[in-house]
Amino acid sequence: MQYTIRNVPEALDTALRDRAKSEKRSLNEVAIQALSRGIGFSKLTHRYRDLKDLVGSWKEDPDFDEAIADQHVIEEKLWK
Numbered sequence: 001m002q003y004t005i006r007n008v009p010e011a012l013d014t015a016l017r018d019r020a021k022s023e024k025r026s027l028n029e030v031a032i033q034a035l036s037r038g039i040g041f042s043k044l045t046h047r048y049r050d051l052k053d054l055v056g057s058w059k060e061d062p063d064f065d066e067a068i069a070d071q072h073v074i075e076e077k078l079w080k
Helices: 011-021 027-038 062-067
Strands: none
Touching: 011 027
């Protein structure tokens, strides 16, 4: 399906083009994603393309480290 959208505010045009450039995606893809999110449709169709939303989000957790400590033990008899 094709649409023609007129009178797009300059600020919105700039934001869409900037996002398309930064995500290395087409303007069309970015505009469709923005429209989908705007009407709440993206929850059904959103596909993540990378993990950039997770980068830098790790928080140290001593309890977690303790829980997986056994996984860091090398059983020598299994490596002979």
